[in-house]
Amino acid sequence: MIVFVAALALGATPALAVHTSPLEIDGDVIPFSAQDWQTLFFSGGVFNCSTTAPGGTATSKTCVSERLDDTASIFTGGGSKDGLDIPFWAGKEGSVPDKDNLVTAFAARYTSGTDQILYFGGDRFATNGDAQIGFWFFQDNVQFNPSTGTFSGNHQVNDILILSNFTQGGTLTNIQALLVTAISASGDLSFTTIASASAGTTFACNGPDTICAATNAGTTPSLDPNYKDKANTPAGTYPPVAFFEGGLNLSAFNLGGECFASFLMETRSSQSITAVLKDFVGGAFQPCQAGIVTHVRADSNNADLTNNNNVAFPTPLHDQALVTGTPGVATPTGTVTFEFFDNLNCDPANFVAQESGTLSQVIAPTATTGGVAEALSPSRTPNPGPHSYHAKYNGDSRYPATGFSMCEPFTVAQVPSGISTFIADPITGADLTNQALNTNSGPVSVVDKATVTCGIAPTGGVTFTFFNNATCTGSGTVDNCGLAGGCPLNASGVATSGTHLITAGVFSFNAVYNGDFNCLPSATSSCEPVCGLPFLTHP
Template identity: 40%
Template structure:
């Protein structure tokens, strides 16, 4: 494989080939510094990307470059002007302790242990999860003993001085030790949290054996990036003294105590590395948090000094949703909608306790476990009093069976409204004649017709009223309701009839009477009104034809 590490390494050591995966022989894999990322001992982009470098990911403070699966950003932990750090470990804290035994406070660490920035980025390389990590420190006056934790649970430093979260079997610790003593060689060590380990298996544990209480060794050796290996699964590097990158520019604001030059890393103040978690660690690659730490020595009983912790959610879930157009429910008291959802595990590991909640329908779907790349689909029906709405659905998941459900996504869909136009139609006929009364012979007009609900989709009209104006459109006092408060189902008609005594001819010339009938009604579903009118003219004397 083509190596992309360009830094000249002045430390002399024998780089050990790495091929251990727990319970398995080594398999061909991409080196952690091949093709995607530059691990050469500086943070600047040396050539056209890809391969990327931290400067590209930092992107002038945007922290949005380099196209990683996840990037913590360049997390600032620079002490204030008086040298006080917002968070350092309290005394006696160790890597072999569970997280609930850790504590932190404001304070100062020795300059060589004071982290100014930390960072991590994840990439998918041929379906291998490869994570790059790094940190810079304020001074190079002393050995550098660095640790990089990748936690499966969400881990955070709380304001009260405690930590949120617990260790989970499979948490990964990468130790990068760069001692400055004569003839000392850098060492990389990779352990996983394993609660079945009560102590070291012996004075010199081999890969696969318990390295210390709660820690099982996966790898130890001098794996320096660019040392000639073509299939290294873990490596780390610093900008060596008198090397090609002594000093090297810092793409982000930085000030060392060893130089008056701003934004410049003196030797051994910048550290970076990479690990192929899929090949070296195996198992579930669902990690949630990242922590960089400094340590008093290379021993597991070393006291922890400074730290930087940040979310690093390598698991991911995606949800999409569809929603139908509204339809009126059977009782015409609301609207029904059909919806579907599609959940995809698009992250690096298995998801647990996957739950889908439709926020409008108030329905919950328990999916359970969803393997990497797997898809779960479902759907349902719900009712609402809204005609058209925005419906959202949320999926939550956990990175381990017992972890909190901190992984989530939300999808939405427009549920289109149903176009509704209430329609009513009224017809009318009339005839007139003379009738004899005790007051003499008078004219009388009789009328009849039918009112019909012509609304589409067979929707019901309520409060249907038919009113005749008795031939006096300007005088409502003699209007008469011939139907009132009637309910008409979709497509239903109802007859009506009535009569009145006209006060005068509508047309004195033609000796005719005219009157108008009005029909109104409201849709049961939304109260919108429909209106129709019709008029009829009838002569007092029938035609001679």
């Protein structure tokens, strides 16, 4: 079932005259007052349509030729109709009536001021009888697979179908532009007619000049110097009504932001939208791909921290994704998925989090540059150690999703640590540093206590050294509490040595923190002296 809805209203901004500039719609390929198809394409023969051009300002262009024998691809099957979705279409190698046999199809897109304009054209092998020609502009990448006879890709809302019919030997011309507005679950398309024109001549434009079509009223040089029609017109010459071209101002119908990845020129069995399709020529058109570039950024000043191996702690930071679209097409929209890892190579083994950010435009598109949108991941303050981000764009109605960007490694540097110590009574915890202890009753038990500070809670242990002098010189007794990593820190960052005995004499302690994953080892603490004396007693 084909559904038609009311036509779209024209925009308020006056549209550019399609048929005069930037490309002429005048029924030939020769540039006169503006660009024409010869401006855009060289053609090296019927089987060698080249998009290499001597000039022109088109932002996208393509030219496709096919063979004129039974190895050419044609439509087949009752499902090959404009009103059905692409998966219903089928093709094969074969031939069609000569008047329906397409030779070359070409298309171009221009940015002209604020307008986006599509131009399209083609030629056929014979001109006997009426001609029903269609042009599809697909947002999806529609392709034919000759080995299976199937088409890949799907219709999307805002795909455009241009239909033009030349009747009475080409003297009556009409053209209409149809917009896909919906695709049902069963594959039926709904259309709206956005523009149409007709005339009793070989040229037709609507009143606002937003859609035009033309065919050649007489013989004219062909785009391909080796073109040869069925009637044996001299080589390199189009006989009357063998050539067709047209134009549509996309911006006049609020379609200037759409991107068309592929196009197809077709011939049809009749003027009806339900007509079975016959021949086709098509290929890629616009590069409707978004690119993604990512950087790790500091929250405070937007400094690029990607590949930085010495990021200070604590540094709040985020990942920035810049997504760039196609020149002349709307800027990508939608979301970006960010992934964060505790390693330098985005290895899933150390995956930490997946986060999302919404794109917002930062640079508008121009005729030569794509629009750029930015998305930011949520802020985080990573601990010292290796980390990385990557991100992917999730696509929108114009652009497919991308793969993940290149991995963005960075390393947060370990934090310098400090250590302070004192000699303590193991029972009361009283500070005995630099004190004289009474040894009349025998040796006095002491411990050394070390408090470690770091920008993040330290772990690990402390190595204490006990000396038999007051200056921490010479060889002392190393005290690691019997542990390889040293006497362990508690939750408050305090470590306690084993018990040492103070006898008559002078002694001292110092200590060093051995560091952990987050904190660097400390410098050696200040020397802590203590002495033991037998106090005098009076009778």
